[in-house]
Amino acid sequence: MRVKELGKDRRAETITLFIGPQHPGSGHLRLVVELDGDVVVGIRPDIGWVHRGVEKIAETKKFVQVIPLIERPSIIDSANMNVGYVRAVEKLLGVEVPDRARYIRTILCELNRIASHLYGIGIFGNMIGTSTIFMWSFGDREIIVELMQELTGARLTYSFFLPGGVKGDLPDGFEEKLEKGLRYIENRIPEYNALFIENPVTEDRLKGVGVIDREKAVQIGLTGPNLRASGVEYDARMVGEYGAYKDLGFKPVTRPEGDSFARLMVRFDEIDGSIGLIRKAIREMPQGPIMHERTKGMARQVLMKVPEGEAFSRVECGRGELTFFVVSKGGDKPHRVRMVTPSFRNLIGFETALVGHRLADVPTVYGSLDYFPPEADR
């Protein structure tokens, strides 16, 4: 955006304020805010500061090499990015994932969701000046990160799901460590409630702020916790196209209010939901192979040629629905990889939620949308 042209036509009584792009919160984003006094009369998000051309780079890599690439836009939620892409490739290959691998995928995806929500809640706390919550949730997230490292060998970017299954089975003694970690998070939730949620300052700053009603949320195509906080019962996990969600009897969390507080609470309640799903998955997990015969072994993965065709997949990430549209011309590299991330779809929420509010509410709404610029820009 050309800086000198911004605000050219502005009325004398309004001023244009730039927030960012020097990392105002969760990454590099600029909000161009039009103010009348301290009331927001217009807002325009200016994005692309961390655009890396993931879709173009994907066309130059082999199918399996695309996995680490598509994880990068959202490293704090990489397992959910990973599963979206491999589901599309599996559809092209015509392979179904063995049952045990579906359960292992569900466990890692839900752990990653908890970590992503704790990250989002921490940033949110920081944005509204509650830096204790930032310290708490980043500290508690570490428990989950350690568990994921135990399972996959990496802290953040796991590349653990390959077309046809998962890289490894649960390590020895993992279930006990997992249960200990989950119990810890569960016991922390009342403390978060006492310090942050039931805090009158939090309620005053969040309730009734940035309301997006049900019809509007659907119309602008919000996704994830932001959509469910407006009372819409939709979660890509409900559709049951991946993981073990259908077997586990998944139910989405919703709230009717549509304000910043509801968006925060949906995230909190989903942490609880994820803990339940992980425990159930551990209990009901079948024995058996973790990789499809046709894609087993590094050589088959690296030399993989994918039949000509197109596949569309949708999965639910921490921030909402992620879709992939992968086109193959029959070679070892994709012809086209289209990746629409949840933050990119939630971008439109800024305009809807902020106009009419005060400047001091901008960080509140930003934090409540859990908008992550690297994920939106790709």
Added chain:
Amino acid sequence: MERVLRIASDTLKSVAKELAAEGFDHVKSLTGMDRPEEGLIELVYHISSYLNPALRGRIVEVRTEVDRSRPIINSISDVFPSCRYMELETRDLLGVKFEGNEEPDPLILPEELKNTWPLRKDYKIPEEGVE
């Protein structure tokens, strides 16, 4: 994809309105695909529903093509505001003009890459280093 609609580009808006009347309420994804050998850019819309439980599990794929040398099409962001930013992104990366959804500045690319379209197949990825 259980339902694929292949349509002419000038009927896109009326098809979008028909789908909206059927209960489809948001665009999940808009993909532009360059097909230089045929002189076309193909646009693929994936449209679904949040509110209608019967349509939630379904996705309609709407496919249309525009001339690569004159890639202009009607915007459907008035029918489905959810695809407004997707249209702007497709404009930046493939050079498709969406009439009715025009912003003077690039959404996602830097100013100096304006009017270069990285997702077109003939785009040469610049290399750094010794010539």
